[in-house]
Amino acid sequence: MIFIKVIVSIILIIGIINPRLSWKISEGWKFKGVEPSTLYLIMTRVMSVVMLIVVWLAIPN
Structure with a gap:
């Protein structure tokens, strides 16, 4: 499970x-x-941050 978290985190950090x-x-x-529009880029960055937090805090190891 930790391997999947690391891979997803790398993808999300690229998005940030x-x-x-x-x-x-x-x-x-x-x-x-x-x-892409500026709004799309901002929303992608915000959602990447939110998902990174969810991946590391809400999903158990």
């Missing part, structure tokens, strides 16, 4: 540090020449 990369991986490949 570089939400644009997260967008390119999840949605950007579907469109050509489109950039």
Whole structure:
């Protein structure tokens, strides 16, 4: 279980540090020449922080 937490944490930290990369991986490949909105980038960062807290505090080892 700890291995899964670490992998998920790495993905979420990427979302916190570089939400644009997260967008390119999840949605950007579907469109050509489109950039995410500022609101989307902010919400991705906020949700990544929330999910990181949930993963480490709410899910038992």
